[in-house]
Amino acid sequence: MRRRSVIFSGLGLTLVAALGALFWRPKDLGENHDNYFSALNNLLKEKGPGRPVMMIDVDRMNHNIDQISNSVGPEKTYRIVVKSLPSMDLLKHIMKRANTNALMVFHQPFLNAIVDAFPEADILMGKPMPITAVATFYNTLTRSAAAASQQIQWLIDTPERLIQYQQLANKLGVTMRINCELDVGLHRGGLSTAQSLDAVLNIIDGDPEHLNFSGFMGYEPHLTGLKAKLESPSVQSVLSIYQAFIDQAKARGVDTEKLTLNGAGSHTLGIYENDNLMNDLSAGSGIVKPMDFDTFYMKGNYPALFIATPILKRYDELKLPGDPAIAKLLPLWNPNMQRLYYIYGGYWKAKIVSPAGVADPIYQSTNQSPITTSNSVDLQIDDYIFLRPTQSEHVMLQFGDILVVKGGEIIDNWPVFHQTG
Ligand SMILES: Cc1ncc(COP(=O)(O)O)c(C=O)c1O
Missing domain, CATH: 3.20.20.10 (Alanine racemase)
Structure with a gap:
């Protein structure tokens, strides 16, 4: 009798844990580029430099x-x-x-x-x-x-x-x-x-x-x-x-x-x-409004500064070094890890704003960073992804000339200052 109740309570706990896990499971947050970022993506694919760039709208x-x-x-x-x-x-x-x-x-x-x-x-x-x-x-x-x-x-x-x-x-x-x-x-x-x-x-x-x-x-x-x-x-x-x-x-x-x-x-x-x-x-x-400036008096200002960087690789499954079982299990728990992309560069003081729903990074690399999304994000190799710098002053100096975009066109390149003059 005592043994049976121990087994039942063990099963009950497992059931509660499984239901809890289902309930707390991250939602699919993936979304493709909206019209604004789609247009920028098309522009950059046609006329961009094929490497990470800082752009101003x-x-x-x-x-x-x-x-x-x-x-x-x-x-x-x-x-x-x-x-x-x-x-x-x-x-x-x-x-x-x-x-x-x-x-x-x-x-x-x-x-x-x-x-x-x-x-x-x-x-x-x-x-x-x-x-x-x-x-x-x-x-x-x-x-x-x-x-x-x-x-x-x-x-x-x-x-x-x-x-x-x-x-x-x-x-x-x-x-x-x-x-x-x-x-x-x-x-x-x-x-x-x-x-x-x-x-x-x-x-x-x-x-x-x-x-x-x-x-x-x-x-x-x-x-x-x-x-x-x-x-x-x-x-x-x-x-x-x-x-x-x-x-x-x-x-x-x-x-x-x-x-x-x-x-x-x-x-x-x-x-x-x-x-x-x-x-x-x-x-x-506030003139370009990086992310740290999403503050009270800056509400009326628009984000105008983005890092754009091309996708180098795409895999329709998660791949990780080490035990393949973990790579199979993680997307079951978090749908935003179903698809794996590698981007050109990364690890900037910046956050990805498009596509939406990129999961927390598996690891960061300044050379090529992995990013994962759900199957709802359907970007191809050579498409661009977009990040908003958290601050402007240091990040703007990391990319060479700024790409200047107006009315959906690249209108100029603006050199940045050299740190040492
Ligand atoms: C003396 C001083 N004035 C003004 C600013 C404001 O600069 P921002 O508008 O870029 O925040 C700063 C920023 O560090 C500062 O040190």
Whole structure:
């Protein structure tokens, strides 16, 4: 009797486990390319390079440029974040459409390239540069050091760094424009109390021949994800810290109307539509909207940047090294592993967006990556698959020229920056 009940309860458990497994089994999520990606696939098969490419959809990007410049509004300056859009032609396009000459730069080789290409641009550095990078910039400059110095606002975070810059400016015989990094709550560095501005202004006021105070930069990406509105306490805290620095500068006799009061980024720019404390707002990534920018204030922007890569191989069954039984069992559990493709390249900071329903990768390879789908996905060798980069700044530099697509046609190739200039 006891033995029989043990057997029954064992059977019962197995049955529950089997039903549970059926219930929790992943659904078939596979879908072929929709009209948008089908058209791109056909275009690339006919005119693409047959290797992984980074492409920009100009129609979508133009919409995003308009969104961002409307959000900044006519009273303030829209400053383009160069590191997130690392291509000269791309920058030219955005500067023209958004009607702005203001750029934010984070890398010395890019700075030299930008100063050569855009003598009219106003350039704010996005991070404090080591003094040797500043010296390298001047040593490799092809234009007059004095003229280039008028274009750039160097970002400083401490009086010690300012003294290094002052010594270099003295040696070069130029006047450097100095913008102060403020810690408005991110705690990534910069001046953290309004009183600490005094030490900086003392140095600047004491050497007007070599130093000129140009403004503040207070970046606040810690507001991302809070769905923060202007009146939210977290935003008010940022603004009151910022205001304290402006008041301190005024008390020192600075004409703050003439300063560049920079802040924001793609994630947070929308907060300030009805605020005038900062007169200069930055955004880069939101122009092409990589995946990490699917955030609250970016809802109206379209994904405009894709990696497209060809399929090299297709198998209508799962194949795995080792025990063939596992390759047979896995698709029974997960239908999204019925079909196996190998793509050209892979392992980028990116996620596959078309076809839909690609299972988690069996393994990743930068040479040829396996991807699996259900039988509902029916792509052929040489068809392209599409990924959305999670970020733009580094990923855009990995593919050579950007393929520029507009109205369903490839209209241009835009070279990207070289990391080392
Ligand atoms: C100082 C500063 N401002 C603005 C941004 C915003 O750039 P994006 O709009 O690409 O997020 C960044 C990004 O890192 C930054 O460091």
